[in-house]
Amino acid sequence: xxxxxxxxxxxxxxxxxxxxxxxxDKKDRTIKILAIITAIVIPIIPLLTPYGSHFFGGYVPLAQxxxxxxxxxxxxxxxxxxxxxxxxxxxxxxxxQLMVFVLGLITFFAIFTFLNETKRPSGVYAFLMxxxxxxxxAILLSDDxxxxxxxxxxxxxxxxxxxxxxxxxxxxxxxxKYILLGNIAGPLLLLxxxxxxxxxxxxxxxxxxxxxxxxxxxxxxxxxxMSLALITFGWLYASGLPPFHTIKSAVYSKAxxxxxxxxxxxxxxxxxxIGIIILRLFSYNPFTNIAIIGISVIAMILGITMAIVQTDxxxxxxxxxxxxxxxxxIGLGLGTAFGITAGLxxxxxxxxITSFLFIGFGTVLYKTRTSNTRKLGGMMYVNPRVxxxxxxxxxxxxxxxxxxxxxxxxxxxxxxxxxxLPELGIIMIxxxxxTFMTFMKAFYTIYMRPKPKELEILDNKIPRSTVxxxxxxxxxxxxxxxxxxxxxxxxxxLAVGLV
Amino acid sequence: xxxxxxxxxxxxxxxxxVIGIFAALFLDxxxxxxxxxxxxxxxxxxxxxxxGYKPGGIVYIFLPDMxxxxxxxxxxxxxxxxxxxxxxxxxxxxxxxxxxxxxxxNKRHGSLSASKIxxxxxx
Numbered sequence: 001x002x003x004x005x006x007x008x009x010x011x012x013x014x015x016x017x018x019x020x021x022x023x024x025d026k027k028d029r030t031i032k033i034l035a036i037i038t039a040i041v042i043p044i045i046p047l048l049t050p051y052g053s054h055f056f057g058g059y060v061p062l063a064q065x066x067x068x069x070x071x072x073x074x075x076x077x078x079x080x081x082x083x084x085x086x087x088x089x090x091x092x093x094x095x096x097q098l099m100v101f102v103l104g105l106i107t108f109f110a111i112f113t114f115l116n117e118t119k120r121p122s123g124v125y126a127f128l129m130x131x132x133x134x135x136x137x138a139i140l141l142s143d144d145x146x147x148x149x150x151x152x153x154x155x156x157x158x159x160x161x162x163x164x165x166x167x168x169x170x171x172x173x174x175x176x177k178y179i180l181l182g183n184i185a186g187p188l189l190l191l192x193x194x195x196x197x198x199x200x201x202x203x204x205x206x207x208x209x210x211x212x213x214x215x216x217x218x219x220x221x222x223x224x225x226m227s228l229a230l231i232t233f234g235w236l237y238a239s240g241l242p243p244f245h246t247i248k249s250a251v252y253s254k255a256x257x258x259x260x261x262x263x264x265x266x267x268x269x270x271x272x273x274i275g276i277i278i279l280r281l282f283s284y285n286p287f288t289n290i291a292i293i294g295i296s297v298i299a300m301i302l303g304i305t306m307a308i309v310q311t312d313x314x315x316x317x318x319x320x321x322x323x324x325x326x327x328x329x330i331g332l333g334l335g336t337a338f339g340i341t342a343g344l345x346x347x348x349x350x351x352x353i354t355s356f357l358f359i360g361f362g363t364v365l366y367k368t369r370t371s372n373t374r375k376l377g378g379m380m381y382v383n384p385r386v387x388x389x390x391x392x393x394x395x396x397x398x399x400x401x402x403x404x405x406x407x408x409x410x411x412x413x414x415x416x417x418x419x420x421l422p423e424l425g426i427i428m429i430x431x432x433x434x435t436f437m438t439f440m441k442a443f444y445t446i447y448m449r450p451k452p453k454e455l456e457i458l459d460n461k462i463p464r465s466t467v468x469x470x471x472x473x474x475x476x477x478x479x480x481x482x483x484x485x486x487x488x489x490x491x492x493x494l495a496v497g498l499v
Numbered sequence: 500x501x502x503x504x505x506x507x508x509x510x511x512x513x514x515x516x517v518i519g520i521f522a523a524l525f526l527d528x529x530x531x532x533x534x535x536x537x538x539x540x541x542x543x544x545x546x547x548x549x550x551g552y553k554p555g556g557i558v559y560i561f562l563p564d565m566x567x568x569x570x571x572x573x574x575x576x577x578x579x580x581x582x583x584x585x586x587x588x589x590x591x592x593x594x595x596x597x598x599x600x601x602x603x604x605n606k607r608h609g610s611l612s613a614s615k616i617x618x619x620x621x622x
Contacts, residue, residue, distance in 0.1 A: 072567065073567055073568040073571065076571060146582055146585075150585060150589065153589045153593065156593075157592065157593065157596060160596060160600075164600070172600055172603055172604055172607070173604065173616060173617055175600055176529075176597070176600045176601065176604060176616075176617065177617055179593065179596060179597055179600065180523065180532065180536070180597065182593075183523070183536040183539070183540070183593055183597065184520060184523055184524070184536070184539065186589075186593070187516075187519075187539045187540050187542075187543040190543050190586060191516070191543050191546065194543070194546060194547045194550060194579070194582065197547075197550070197578065197579065197582070198550045201576070203578065203582075
């Protein structure tokens with residue numbers, strides 16, 4: 001089997017660039033050039049990389065390396081050791097290609113907006129954004145569960161850094177709370193991983209599945225179920241599903257709009273990546289799917305209903321984003337190829353739409369320096385074109401045709417009915433309506449009602465780059481809404497492999 | 500009575516994890532919470548080391564005069580130790596970030612009480 005080094009470049013390039021950016025202090029022009037070049041290259045690499053695997057250090061399984069396997073005792077060649085992957089392996093299929101590409105695209109828009117909205121861009125902030133992107137790309141690509149844990153921790157640190165760098169009131173408190181919880185969830189996730197290592201002798205997911213299938217380990221043993229519970233706990237933290245929905249929405253609200261756009265993409269793709277690992281390892285146990293669906297329904301209900309009562313539009317978006325994660329979880333939890341495809345498609349759509357909303361609503365913060373909906377109003381007259389773009393983003397999130405989330409939500413409802421769970425379809429429709437109402441309420445308050453007298457609108461013009469980013473995101477939403485097969489064809493192969 | 504050292508080590512690791520989670524969740528002082536988190540991380544590390552322990556095993560370094568089959572049978576499994584080393588590095592970095600945040604918050608609030616600093620502020 002050939003090893004494909006370009007797969008590793010998807011992770012290595014943002015890390016290398018991040019490290020350089022971190023060293024650049026007060027060299028604004030150099031920071032801008034390096035950051036924008038990296039941001040352009042990141043989404044291009046997955047498009048140029050052929051599908052395949054990358055074995056770090058060139059350590060392919062002995063079964064595929066005739067030279068190394070020569071002369072080895074039967075203790076190795078005659079056992080499962082011969083099949084195992086001795087090093088870290090990254091796998092790159094059409095599904096990973098689409099998700100890494102979308103993550104790269106969101107990184108590009110976030111960096112593009114950041115560089116143009118900030119007079120003196122910070123190299124450290126760009127470092128954090130690229131480190132986060134590299135980590136989540138690695139989580140998506142890696143077939144090694146310990147490697148996933150390492151990047152899970154790096155991603156958490158990058159997220160904390162993005163919150164700290166925002167300078168928003170009480171950001172340090174939120175950062176501390178998030179990292180304290182992360183330091184409980186991280187070791188517990190690791191404990192789940194090492195329990196699997198203890199019983200299977202491996203950290204490679206493919207090898208673990210091989211061990212289960214060959215009957216070397218009883219997959220129904222209580223120890224394995226304990227491991228499932230611990231890994232699921234880590235998954236809930238990383239993705240912001242309940243009970244971590246409150247802190248996750250707080251994290252979004254304490255980041256700058258471009259940072260929040262990126263943070264929610266990290267949550268979405270981490271949810272998908274670790275969710276897929278859970279399905280691959282534990283889907284033989286029907287309880288896994290029931291648990292995923294149960295958590296997802298709770299996330300939808302809590303996220304969307306808590307959004308209604310918020311008075312900070314960043315918190316509203318944060319809770320809506322958490323609610324939307326529930327749709328992805330339901331798709332994964334249904335366990336059918338169609339359901340998983342729909343869930344993955346919803347993940348791609350949500351990452352794009354929520355970034356669209358965060359960057360769009362970010363223009364309000366840029367013009368008024370407040371995100372409190374009680375103090376806002378009349379923003380429609382300030383910039384009607386941006387207001388229209390934000391409205392379209394909200395309609396996309398609610399699942400209004402012909403925008404992209406309509407297609408994925410429709411697929412999810414069809415998948416729920418096909419799986420004999422029409423109740424889930426009804427819940428999803430009702431919550432989409434509530435999402436629409438919540439968004440329209442926020443939109444009316446910020447844009448359409450008369451401007452409060454005490455609201456001061458700053459003179460600074462919304463950068464053209466922000467408007468370009470919003471238009472580009474809208475075009476992507478329309479394209480995926482009209483031609484969903486562009487995404488679903490890529491995601492289907494992975495979904496079929498999971499069933 | 501002979502006590503199995505590996506079993507005792509697992510018991511110690513479990514105790515550290517439980518004490519760590521309790522301290523991190525229920526103690527109010529931020530430094531005590533951090534100590535709890537360090538206990539939790541160390542408990543997990545001890546668990547991994549204990550899991551990799553092989554009674555009568557040899558260090559997993561293949562020397563020129565060794566026979567492959569003997570080495571394969573007697574060497575302890577290196578993977579858990581590699582994981583522990585990585586996890587120690589991750590733990591140290593995370594702990595440094597937490598302590599940095601606590602120093603700043605202590606200066607701002609003049610307190611190390613989590614209930615005073617974090618209540619209704621971080622959400």
